[in-house]
Amino acid sequence: MTTYRRAPEVWREMGLTDAEYERIVSLMGREPTDVELGMFAVMWSEHCGYKYSRPVLRLFRKYRESLEGAGFENAGVVPLDDRLGIAFKVESHNHPSAVEPHQGAATGVGGIIRDIFTMGARPIAILNSLRFGPLSEPRNRYLFEHVVEGIASYGNCIGVPTVAGEVYFHPCYSGNPLVNAMAVGVVPLDGIVSARADVPNSAVMYVGASTGRDGIHGATFASETLGDDQEEKRPNVQIGDPFMEKLLIEATLEAIETGAVLGMQDMGAAGLTCTTCEPTSKSGTGVEIDTSLVPTREANMTPYEIMLSESQERMLLYVQAGREEEVARVFRKWGLNAVVIGRVIEEPVVRVRHRGEVVAEVSPDHLTKACPTYTLQADEPAYLREAQRLELAEVPVPDDMNAVLLALLESPTIASKRWVYEQYDWLVGTQTILPPGAGDAAALRIRGSERGIALTIDCNARYCYLHPYRGGQIAVAEAARNLACVGAQPRAITDCLNFGNPQRPEIYYQFEQAVRGIADASEFFETPVVSGNVSFYNESEFGAVYPTPTIGMLGILERPEDAVGMGFRAAGDVVLLVCPASRPADAEPHFGIGASEYLYVQHGLERGAPDPVDLAAERALHRLLVELARRRLVRSMHDLSEGGFAVALAECALVHGVGVQVNLTDAASEGAPRPDAALFGERQTRVILSASPQHVNAIVARAQQLGLACYVIGETGGDRLTIRWDGASLIDLSLEECREAYEGAIPRWFTRADLPG
Incomplete structure (x- = not known):
């Protein structure tokens, strides 16, 4: 193997720090070869190694279990x-x-x-x-x-x-x-099928498409900030072939049915490097492979390129010894490569040869478990306190609520x-x-x-x-x-x-x-x-x-x-609103106007904090909705999110073209202090239902049993959307007006003659 001391620019360009390079030298007891350095660079990237995120991800119980066990x-x-x-x-x-x-x-x-x-x-x-x-x-x-x-x-x-x-x-x-x-x-x-390599002497089989130079250092590319050199990064982007992948799906599933496949991993980020070191690290084994056996689609590819390529539609299989040809026949039947490129060995080392010459010899644990972990400093952003501050008095109440609703329906995020x-x-x-x-x-x-x-x-x-x-x-x-x-x-x-x-x-x-x-x-x-x-x-x-x-x-x-859609189904159904029985103690005084799409679209502001979610009420709501669907008591269900009540109601009406007339009482609007808060505030744990009149009492009773409020607010029918609040008519639009805004918003951006480009 050829090893030598490099200039720092070499490993820095690969995304490694000086300290990380010295750690590699210390782990190996020598300078790494070019191939080894490339392998470390991709496996110690954030994309593969999670070196910055791992301490925080421990908050997820399943992630903690995976770290203590066999790994994801x-x-x-x-x-x-x-x-x-x-x-x-x-x-x-x-x-x-x-x-x-x-x-x-x-x-x-x-x-x-x-x-x-x-x-x-x-x-x-x-x-x-x-x-x-x-x-x-x-x-x-x-x-x-x-x-x-x-x-x-x-x-x-x-x-x-x-x-x-x-x-x-x-x-x-x-x-x-x-x-x-x-x-x-x-x-x-x-x-x-697990991503493991448990059995020494089992075959390491490369299957799928041939390897090219696309995607080399793709994992490193994904672990850096985009800059002005984006065009230079095109070689880091892989090229896909969906027809090849369809063949690979069928061949792989058929090969699994033979019972000869002991483990398997997709050659995604870090390619052949990842698929050799991760399964062996989990299993406490090693592999010995020869990159000259890997099918390539470009001439004179180096072992460095082969180990780091992220060409698509490729897999690495660990196959029971003596059954290699049985598995290979399946892949060849589907017109795919299937080549034994090495063996699992008891010695915990990834040994890479090229035409017999050893070009890399590294412990799989060094590439995976030895990846450094950093606990970074976390400081509250300077913008946060000021951005969270919002007083309702700072936000004028629009004169025309019809125009506001149409503007929201036309907002590309909602449309x-x-x-x-x-x-x-x-x-x-x-x-x-x-x-x-x-x-x-x-x-x-x-x-x-x-x-x-x-x-x-x-x-x-x-x-x-x-x-x-x-x-x-x-x-x-x-x-x-x-x-x-x-x-x-x-x-x-x-x-x-x-x-x-x-x-x-x-x-x-x-x-x-x-x-x-x-x-x-x-x-x-x-x-x-x-x-x-x-x-x-x-x-x-x-x-x-x-x-x-x-x-x-x-x-x-x-x-x-029993699956339920969001659209009103027919005229004459009753419309109900389910929400928490009371507002959370820490609820925001702006009644959901803060952090809302309404505040952004209508007033050009991104301020305030989102209303908190009452997890207990939310869980009760989930239980209610699942029960209502199973008992077939509802015709439609739709949650309130971006755009608040008015947008959700319009979406319910537009699915099947069924109009609706509602009257938001003070209780149903949770005591909203002003009409825009009632119509467009984004408060959590709220759902619009429609149901046949004979089921209404059962729905209301079950909601109340679960500690939720459920209000009858209107009826479906006609071809208009009308909303009254506190005795006043706030919204009165034809469904056609709403549909034009909602359905036409995104297509218009590709047909307007006044746009540049």
């Missing part, structure tokens, strides 16, 4: 019944999507799908959470258009439906969009995302119950089970910016509420924690507080965080993105046929 697998698995489990996970592909939006988004989908079928699960659904800068900027429109195009092209081609998602727009994302992809699969509980989801195939697989836009969460049947599942992905970043702890709690509460609104019992969480540079104390404070809020809420609701991802360094010349801890959540439907 590729995805979390939750039992659906006594035979099947649901595997699910969310990850980010933010930096690649900023540089090359189509391929960045597409390979984000491909990577998260591989995390699912690597567990032995058949992928059945995709979700996404997307954040962009204002559509008035040509660059943001370009990113938005091509990210959606990339997600659609990959998901549609691979035959996995994209069933739900969210899209937000805000100036903080102009230089650094967020592209979070979530995938879900079904796996027999006795057929889960219909039909332009997005119509590009996705959400019906493929024929298990989707509720189409996008029809419910607060996606609902799916599961073949082979009497149960179904519900899925959602959610986060209000403005809440997290103005109050990181409450924002984290609310992200969990709203995701759980979305599931309960379709009739599903919230069960478990996967999260994607998007933040700026953690080495800045104010960013680390946001991260720590938001995670604490998520942990407290998830523990209270008994919805553990079972998988996830941390994405730091989401910054640009415009500054850091708002803290965006995206929550993906899984719920269980006892009977898929």
Whole structure:
């Protein structure tokens, strides 16, 4: 092996500090080879090593258990019944999507799908959470258009439906969009494949696409701030082939059925380096491989490039000795590479040869468990106290509430995302119950089970910016509420924690507080965080993105046929509002106007703190909604979120074109002091229901038994949306006016002739 002392610029360009390089030398007792240094650089990046986030992630109970046990697998698995489990996970592909939006988004989908079928699960659904800068900027429109195009092209081609998602727009994302992809699969509980290498002499088998030079140091790229050199980073972005991935799914699941596959891991971040060192570190074993045996699509690739490439559609299998050809035949049948490149050995070392010459020899524990952990300084941001201050007297009451509602419905963050989801195939697989836009969460049947599942992905970043702890709690509460609104019992969480540079104390404070809020809420609701991802360094010349801890959540439907949509179904139904019986003692005096989309759209202000969530009342609400769905007492359920009561009511009316007339009493508006607070305030734990008149008494009685308030506020019918409050008519609009604002908002940004670019 060739080792020598390098100039500091070499390891610094790889993202390693001087102290970390010296730690590597100390661990190895010598200077690392070029290949070893590259392996350390990617495995000790924040993206792979979680060196800055690990101390805070210990707040998650399941994460603590994984650190004390075998470590996280590729995805979390939750039992659906006594035979099947649901595997699910969310990850980010933010930096690649900023540089090359189509391929960045597409390979984000491909990577998260591989995390699912690597567990032995058949992928059945995709979700996404997307954040962009204002559509008035040509660059943001370009990113938005091509990210959606990339997600659609990959998901549609691979035959996995994209069933739900969210899209937000805000100036903080102009230089650094967020592209979070979530995938879900079904796996027999006795057929889960682990990312382990337990058995010495078992074969190390490379399967899938050939290796190229794309994606080299992608993990390092994801662990640094975007700058003016974005175009130079294009080689760090992988290139995806969804047709190849479809073949890989089928071949992998068929190979698992042979019983010869002992362990498996996707070659995602850090590629072959990660898939050799992580399984062996968990198992206390080692591997010896030869990179000259790896199929490559480019000539004269070096062992450094082969070990660090993040080319897509590749897996590493650990196969029972003597059964290599049996497994290889499966992959060759599907037209894929299947090559034994080495063996598991008892000695705990990753030994890499190239044409017989040893180019790397390093303990897997040095690459994984020895990754340094940093407890960073957390300081409350200077902006926070002043930004949280908001007096209602500082906010004028608008004269025309109709105009305010139309402006909110036209705000791209609230407006219909039909332009997005119509590009996705959400019906493929024929298990989707509720189409996008029809419910607060996606609902799916599961073949082979009497149960179904519900899925959602959610986060209000403005809440997290103005109050990181409450924002984290609310992200969990709203995701759980979305599931309960379709009739599903919230069960478990996967999260994607998007933040700026953690080495800045104010960013680390946001991260720590938001995670604490998520942990407290998830523990209270008994919805553990079972998988996830941390994405730091989401910054640009415009500054850091708002803290965006995206929550993906899984719920269980006892009977898929009980799934409930959000839209009013027919004229003559009674409209009800369910909310806490009393406001929390620490409730904000601005009645939800603070931190609201209304305050931002109408008044250009981002101030105040989000109203706190009463976790006990929220849990009671979840129980009520699930019971109502199972007893089939409701026709629709929809939670109140961005835009408050008026926007939620309009959304209920627009799904099926059924009008509504309501009268908000003082009690139903929780004593709101002024009309805009009653209409547009964003208070938590509130849901609009519709039901046949004969079920109203039972609904009200059950809500009261659970300690909740439930008010009859109106009736469905006609073609108008009318809201009275305190005896006065505040809103009176035709559904057509509302639909024009709501459905046309995003498409208009791509057809207006007066826009630059």
